[in-house]
Amino acid sequence: xxxxxxxxxxxxxxxxxxxxxxxxxxxxxxxxxxxxxxxxxxxxxxxxxxxxxxxxxxxxxxxxxxxxxxxxxxxxxxxxxxxxxxxxxxxxxxxxxxxxxxxxxxxxxxxxxxxxxxxxxxxxxxxxxxxxxxxxxxxxxxxxxxxxxxxxxxxxxxxxxxxxxxxxxxxxxxxxxxxxxxxxxxxxxxxxxxxxxxxxxxxxxxxxxxxxxxxxxxxxxxxxxxxxxxxxxxxxxxxxxxxxxxxxxxxxxxxxxxxxxxxxxxxxxxxxxxxxxxxxxxxxxxxxxxxxxxxxxxxxxxxxxxxxxxxxxxxxxxxxxxxxxxxxxxxxxxxxxxxxxxxxxxxxxxxxxxxxxxxxxxxxxxxxxxxxxxxxxxxxxxxxxxxxxxxxxxxxxxxxxxxxxxxxxxxxxxxxxxxxxxxxxxxxxxxxxxxxxxxxxxxxxxxxxxxxxxxxxxxxxxx
Numbered sequence: 001x002x003x004x005x006x007x008x009x010x011x012x013x014x015x016x017x018x019x020x021x022x023x024x025x026x027x028x029x030x031x032x033x034x035x036x037x038x039x040x041x042x043x044x045x046x047x048x049x050x051x052x053x054x055x056x057x058x059x060x061x062x063x064x065x066x067x068x069x070x071x072x073x074x075x076x077x078x079x080x081x082x083x084x085x086x087x088x089x090x091x092x093x094x095x096x097x098x099x100x101x102x103x104x105x106x107x108x109x110x111x112x113x114x115x116x117x118x119x120x121x122x123x124x125x126x127x128x129x130x131x132x133x134x135x136x137x138x139x140x141x142x143x144x145x146x147x148x149x150x151x152x153x154x155x156x157x158x159x160x161x162x163x164x165x166x167x168x169x170x171x172x173x174x175x176x177x178x179x180x181x182x183x184x185x186x187x188x189x190x191x192x193x194x195x196x197x198x199x200x201x202x203x204x205x206x207x208x209x210x211x212x213x214x215x216x217x218x219x220x221x222x223x224x225x226x227x228x229x230x231x232x233x234x235x236x237x238x239x240x241x242x243x244x245x246x247x248x249x250x251x252x253x254x255x256x257x258x259x260x261x262x263x264x265x266x267x268x269x270x271x272x273x274x275x276x277x278x279x280x281x282x283x284x285x286x287x288x289x290x291x292x293x294x295x296x297x298x299x300x301x302x303x304x305x306x307x308x309x310x311x312x313x314x315x316x317x318x319x320x321x322x323x324x325x326x327x328x329x330x331x332x333x334x335x336x337x338x339x340x341x342x343x344x345x346x347x348x349x350x351x352x353x354x355x356x357x358x359x360x361x362x363x364x365x366x367x368x369x370x371x372x373x374x375x376x377x378x379x380x381x382x383x384x385x386x387x388x389x390x391x392x393x394x395x396x397x398x399x400x401x402x403x404x405x406x407x408x409x410x411x412x413x414x415x416x417x418x419x420x421x422x423x424x425x426x427x428x429x430x431x432x433x434x435x436x437x438x439x440x441x442x443x444x445x446x447x448x449x450x451x452x453x454x455x456x457x458x459x460x461x462x463x
Contacts, residue, residue: 048162048434050425054383054462055346057300058424059291060155061331063322064137064180065309068355068367069375070398071319072102073390074124079397081357083316089113089120093390094409094459104324107332108379112388117339121378121460123411125392126350127402131369133310136352137180142187143417143446151188151438155417158436158445159301161191162426167298168212168265175199175287178305180352190437194303199286200271212266268297278329280321288330295334296341300424309351313366331379338381346383346423348416350376357398372401376416380460387461411455418452421445423462429453 070076075086077100086100087109093099099122101109111118128145130136138149141156153161156174163171172194174184184193197206214220271286274293279285287304294302306326311318331347338345354374355367373394380386393408394400400407421428428434428444429452435442446452457463 048164048426051427053425054385054423055344055380057295057302057343058159058346058348058420059295059334060301060303060348061288061291062137062141062178062180062183062303062305063309063349063351064133064178064305064307065311065351066133066136066353066355066369066374067309067322067351068311068315068319069124069370069373069394070355070357071315071367072104072323073122073375073377074392074394074398075100075102076357076396076398079357080361081359081397083360084319089388091388093122095393099388099390102319102323104320105328107328108335111332111335115339116384117382118335119380119383119386119460120388121380121386122390123350123376123378123392123416124373124390125394125400125407125410126354126374126376126413126416127372127407127410128353128413129402130371131353133352133369134181136371138182139413140350140352141180141183143413143420145413148447149182152443152445153186153189153191153436154182154184154193155420155445156184156194156301156303157186157189157191158421160194161436162421162424162434163300164192167300170195170212170265170294170299172301173197173294173299173303175290175302175304177283177287178307179303180305183303183305188439190439194301197269197290199283199290199304200269200274206269209266209269265297265299268293268299277333278325280325284326285330288326288334292334292337295338295343295345311355311367315355315360315366335379335381342382344383345381346420347379347381348376348420349378350374357394372403373398373407383462385461385463387459389459389461391455391459411451414447414450415452415455417446418450419456419460420452422452422456 070081071083075084076082077086085103087103087105089099089101089109089112091099091113112120128136128139130139135149139145142149142152142154144152156172160172174194174196176196176198184196186193269290271289274289276282276285276289277292279288284306291302291304306322309318309322327349331349334347353369353371356370359367373392391409392411395406402410418428426434428446429448429450432442434444436445
């Protein structure tokens, strides 16, 4: 232990060096089956502090294929291109006009209109002007456009870096299915990737999952005897450490013991006999159920997907299934469960682009690719500061475009990304403390020049 620097009060670099060296030295952590405690403590050396977080956790649901904005969050009442009737929320948007959403969302609309614990945020003028599935998915899974999207890590990977040491030792999880390209890719960076799993399938041998449960043949009483012995082994050494490090160590160990004995986190990966949330099909229901169980267990960031949104044909059925059943059913179930949990949760939903507004005219049941003005939506749970609002105008028929200089208040991927990171307490932008380690330099996870802070504070009231 002689090679460990003594950390003075307020010396963050010494503190981090100390924690890293503790990991190398061992410090009796991880012995006797307490691997989660060791993992949490080591991650403390790399974790990024949250500043004024408005949410405790986030769920991204990616709708691969490109969902129709005019049939969901940006309907056009009175237009020949409108497919569904609309619900007037009776809430004004950024332009003092009533917010309308598709009639496929009656349950969500009821929550937004009547429950102060649920807020809706609509970004109706998302635009990156690219109609390629691969490019759009890459853009929206890392909030970078163009060539930088091949270099900067995905959002789920960045969250794995930012949330290291938080929750139950699993900072970020990607659930396979409908996620779009590069949903969990470090690309040209040194950030870790998220734990990637199949919903409720074959997780018993995953070493991270094993770290969340009691070792084989060890019951709670025996486990607590081990913890007591471990406390004694470390007491003398810890007494010589600065208070901040001491508290970090003890908290990690005690949290790990609590999580392990309760078994909630490990059980969150096992859907055997678990009632599923409502959705159009069993696979989607399993993914959404897996997602909410992980959030309830303490995982701070989860990403899953709903595929089949490339609706050149069968557009009405696609919307009714993926949005009417899986969102107004399954996601509303998630909202209600997160409400009951007391956790402040941000749910983010959207795809790589939208669908052409005009192609349902003359009876066609299909829409084509449209990267010029599409929609993403957010649902804020247990955050009373969130103001239900909508930004962006795409015209009475949804045809406004950046190239025509008539799209109102364009929201680019970097703007939405800036809002997501900042609302979780990661002050990306000018604060270099939140830069991520690229292979050749430090850089923010989204372009430093973005409107995320303005959107968060001025449009949705998080300040």
